[in-house]
Amino acid sequence: MKIPIKVLINNKEVKTMVEPRQLLVFLLRDQLRLTGTHIGCDTSSCGACTVHLDGNAVKSCTVLAVQVDGRSVHTIESMAGSALHPIQEGFKEEHGLQCGFCTPGMIMTTANLLRTCPNPSEHQIREALEGNICRCTGYHNIIKAVQYAADKLQKEVKHV
Amino acid sequence: MIPSSFEYMRVSTVAEAIDALRHDTDAKVLAGGHSLIPAMKLRLSQPSKLIDISRIPALNFIRDRGKYIAIGAATTHGTIATHKTTVQKLPLLAHAASMIGDVQVRNMGTIGGSIAHADPAADWPAVLLAAGATIVVEGSTGVKKIPASEFFVDFFTTQLGEGELITEIHVPEPTVGTYRQAYAKFVQPASRFAIVGCAIQFELKDGVISNAHVAYNGVLACAFRDAAVESSLNGQPLTEATIENAASKAGAGSNILSDNFASAPYRAHLTKIYTKRALQSCLA
Amino acid sequence: MSNTNYIGQSPKRVEDKRFTTGNGRYTDDIVLPNMTFAHFVRSPHAHAKIVSVDTSEALAMKGVVAIFTGQDMKKTGIVGVPAGWQVDFINGDRMKEPPHALLVWDKARHVGDGVAMVIAESRAAARDAAEAVVVEYDVLPAVVNAAKAVHDNAPLVHDDAPNNKAFDWTLGNPIGEVDAAIAACAHVTTLEFTNQRLSPNAMEPRCAIGNYDQYNEKYTLYTTSQNPHLTRLLMCAFVLGIPEHKVRVVAPDVGGGFGSKIFHYIEEAMVIWASKQINRPIKWTSTRTEAFLTDAHGRDHVTKAEMGFDKDGNVKALRVNTFANLGAYLSTFGPAVPTYLHGTLLQGLYTTPKINVKVTGVFTHTTAVDAYRGAGRPEATYLLERLMDKAALEMNRDPAALRFQNFIPPFDGVTQPGYVTQVALQYDSGNYGPVLERGLEMVGYENFRAEQAAARKKGKYLGIGFSTYIEACGIAPSAVVGALGARAGLYESAQVRVQPTGKVSVYSGSHSHGQGHETTFAQVVADKLGIPMSDIEIVHGDSEAVAFGMGTYGSRSLAVGGSAIVKSIEKVLEKGAKIAAFKLEAAVEDLEYANGKWTVKGTNKSIGFGDVALTAYVPHHYPAGLEPGLDFSSFYDPANFTYPFGCHIAIVEVDIETGKVKLNRFIAVDDVGNVINPMIVDGQIHGGLAQGIGQAMFEEVLYDDDGQLVNASYMDYTMPRADDLPMFETDRTVTPCPHNPLGVKGAGEAGCIGSTPAVVNAVMDALHPFGIKDLVMPMTPERVWRAIHG
Secondary structure, eight states, rough: OOOEEEEEEEEEEEEEEETOOHHHHHHHIIOOOOSSOOOOOOOSSSSEEEEEETTEEGGGGGGGGGGGTTTTOOOOGTOOOOOHHHHHHHHHHHHSSSSSSSSHHHHHHHHHHHHSSSSSOOOHHHTTTOOOHHHHHHHEEEEEHHHHHHHHHHHHHHHO | OOOOOEEEEESHHHHHHHHHHHHTTTTEEESSTTTTHHHHHHOOOOOOOEEOOOOOGGGGOOOOOOEEEEEEETTTHHHHHHHHHHHHOOOHHHHHHHHHSSSSHHOBHHHHHHHTOTTTSSSHHHHHHHHHHHEEEETTTEEEEEEHHHEEEEETEESTTTOOEEEEEEEEOOOTTTTTEEEEEEEOOTTOEEEEEEEEEEOOOOOOEEEEEEEEESSSSSOEEEEHHHHHHHHHEEEEEEHHHHHTTOOSSOOOOSSSSHHHHHHHHHHHHHHHHHHHTTOO | OOOTTOTTTOOOOOTTTHHHHTTTOOOGGOTTTOOOOEEEEOOOOSSSSEEEOOHHHTTTTTTTEEEEEEEHHHHTTOOOOOBBBBBOOOOOOOOOOOOOSOOOSSSOOSSTOOOEEEEEEEHHHHHHHHHHOOOEEEEEOOOOHHHHHHHSSSSSTTTSSGEEEEEEEESOOOOOOOHHHHTSSEEEEEEEEEEEOOOOOOOOOOEEEEEETTTTTEEEEOOOOOOHHHHHIIIIISSSOOOOOGGEEEOOBBBHHHHTTTTHHHHHHHHHHHHHHTTTEEEEEHHHHHHHSSSSSEEEEEEEEEEEEEETTEEEEEEEEEEEESSSSTTTTTTTTTTTTTTTTTTTOOSSSSEEEEEEEEEEOOOOOOOOTTTHHHHHHHHHHHHHHHHHHHHHOOHHHHHHHHBBBOOOOSOOOOOOTTTTTTOOOBBOHHHHHHHHHHHHHHHHHHHHHHHHTTEEEEEEEOOOOOOOOOOHHHHHHHHHTBOOOOEEEEEEEOOOOEEEEEEEEEOSSSSSSSHHHHHHHHHHHHHGGEEEEEEESBTSSSOOOOSTTTOOIIIIIIHHHHHHHHHHHHHHHHHHHHTTSSOOGEEEEEEEEEEETSSEEEHHHHHHHHHHHSSSSSOOTTSSOOEEEEEOOOSOOBEEEEOOOOOOOETTTTTTEEEEEEEEEOBBBBOOHHHHHHHHHHHHHHHHHHHHOOOOOOTTTTBBBBSSTTTSOOOOGGGGGOOOEEEEEEOOOOSSTTOOOOOOHHHHHHHHHHHHHHHHHTTGGGGGOOOOOOHHHHHHHHHHHH
């Protein structure tokens, strides 16, 4: 039986009916057509489905839609304004992506990292991304992308 | 992957949760869901109902109660890793929490969910054993306080009875300066669960070890303390020789787990090595 | 320098705005009106007779639209999906090619074999109903190992393939000559090993949407494919017998392939066939576990290799015998990988005068094996480069010096002929010394041995490993590969359509699934036409837009697909010059083209590309007899393969207490010919390195003796993660390809081909004090620990 939920998704209130077994990732992809969040593994291993729940990175393939009732979800679609977000820009500038499938999850996890640790070392970046698998890049340029974003975000902070 | 159908009920008090559990014996408790939902997606678990306890305020806190720190069962690993109280007063728990899974898992998975699930490879059971924690369980017959040393029984099996709910974990505050603690693990490279984890806590007075707790996860069907290792430490000075001796006692049990990543003899060996490494980290 | 000199520059990728913002359009993102969802019932057994399939309960469930079983498919007369390459037995007998049914009705031959297709109104309903389909199996014994499967008493995968052999095959010098050469050698190094089975694991699981439009009698397939046209051709001509002009195949954004999305899979044919039965669109999306069970795997060779040297360390002979596991069925290029992509590479970079290779292709009760990044070439490189390091150790020679001594001397393929190997190839151009020299310089080899000795005294075990590889890309020409058994051509098509405003649309038969063609191809076009990149659009992946295409695999896109684009550009410029000459009232011979305009030599009279384009489409004042329009197609069939090469060096540290290997450094000096976009080439190398290192250290598809795939999830199959790898140290030399117009060779697979033996050699070097000479891959901590501690 479907039950009603009310969720703030990318700052917009969404009221909908879901089966209790509906995973958050399917709510986003199938019901709301926010297809930037991807499914890569089904076992909460690969991180392609990473979104922010009340500001924290979570794997939306292992969260039920009913669990986010009354809470706030941000997806990759919320990251860019009129220009790319510095993290998105970092991935583009440093060629931190190839096929693009893991990229939204990488970016959302990076955002979580840079919020809690604005100037991470290479080691900290690698550890922070251990829950996100990329099969294309060998991570080399992803590390550089995160460093680019960290630098840019820190400069922005200084200018404020 | 899609779980089979179930009913969903969100409760706002512990009493409601216990009541709901009493009325449906096929129901399961949902906190962060990071042990349960993966099993449900594989349809290894097909509960009739999920009782969501994640919004119960009484289960979501970290509080210093003087002799011990109380942690609500629905507190996430991430919160335990970063909360001021745990970082300052329970550094072993904060450190171990920061090593669980990955950041996304830590943001959702809860301490109560992890210990109720009792995966032999999970980190919390060994850490709570070493820390001398007590698990507070509530059911229709009242509140029980179960020492961690009695709580974990077998593969995915605990003392948690039907219709009961873990509400709090109580961890005695070690006296800073006299206690040494460590958690070291060798991880399975794909899942990042522990192949062997070793959690240690002991008192160090005048250079002599006492009150040693040495606990393991990943090694046997459930987390356990190793009395032989502990007694080899108690009364001894904290030296490389003591450490070598203690490590040599570790991993001696039978029924050591075996899988594609680590056979029983290799696990037994890793148990010694990680005992040594955990103890060595206390030398500093 | 003009601002349209794009070749050799690294503009940021055109693709990345959509990918970084979540606006990529992958197959599962597509929703068609009235769409249904499919879930396949798959065999849980590796080998079992199908006694009965009962769908009655499932059909009665809510939301179920239709269920098709093997028996239903048997009635259609559809035989199944074919192999795309024929490799016959040495004695002339035809390759055994048992049918690969779309759904099996007689027997399941691997875990995951499709038994029934359930179609429902939602993903969940399809999943629920699949669970209610009752299949009775009669379980039979299975065989999973290729070397064991050829035994007389092994269970048969197919009744008409005795000893489970699909083919046997040999190449090189006559075996008698090679035996004699080896017998005469002063030293023979032997290696017996399994090059383990891998799962490609593109991050996007496969997905297919079939849609039959009954009013126009037209089919559309959206699919995660590296080559939509080939899928269409196979599906129309060989599988379903439907008319090709009524079938559109679209491969939109595809989330990685690494070979696994080359092949035509049964699910693609099933969604197309079934959509006609129910007159509704059907979407099927693979779960990750299904991906492990049904995406074609890679490698899985059991090999004995012997390399003979004279007393001075010169390689004199190589003898190789391989059992190649093909899985339960022949996948599209399954037979080609262990033969023409493996045996032909056994010359390596060395002057070995006598080589013989024998390969037996074997059926087992496992998932089909086909091309995975490198495809045959990593297997060849692994055996050669392991032999080189092992031989150096045995002969007490320096592994770098032994390689230098045996390298083929430099040749440019222009003034000097290509190098003819003992195994049927002619290398295009090569200069092998400099990549190793540069690698040694980057790694600081002079100081390494001292560091290593000092570290060992402190109980720290460092090791260095080398690999100097060659590979073959852009497999061609069609006539040659056809003679070798290929059932397709290996050219590529490209259409360059100059729009009336001078903007350019390029339709390429290559397919990008991470390679960045929209950027690299645009650079080529912009550079050659002297116009801004922003004036160019690269279109690919849609059989309705692109005339034809052979797709992307074998590192062929730029060398073959890019060359086809250049051919069309040449035609555009040739016709453009005629129009320009007319407008400028000059002779064509007096014009020169640069920076987007034709100029009469020695004057300032010129006309821009855009003006010529407009004239071509508004031909009021126009050369007599010249057709209007400015739009050309080309089909480029290369004269030869291209042969990239390079040197990879790994430095590892082994924790001898736990056996855990840590990769401290990785140096890669690759020569991929000319480079269009260095940033993208570096990225391709990095990704290849990670996968090659993954094979050495982490990855292995594990079957138990019953044929169960025991690590079919990301919780169990290990791939490198961010914290497993170091930053890579890369450099290049440039030896242009002499036979294609861009001088490019190919970069997609090189990293994966060279890196694996470098890591293994490094571990062997680190473990040398323990007397360890060989270890099976992957070098897991327990394996290393057991080797050290007996």
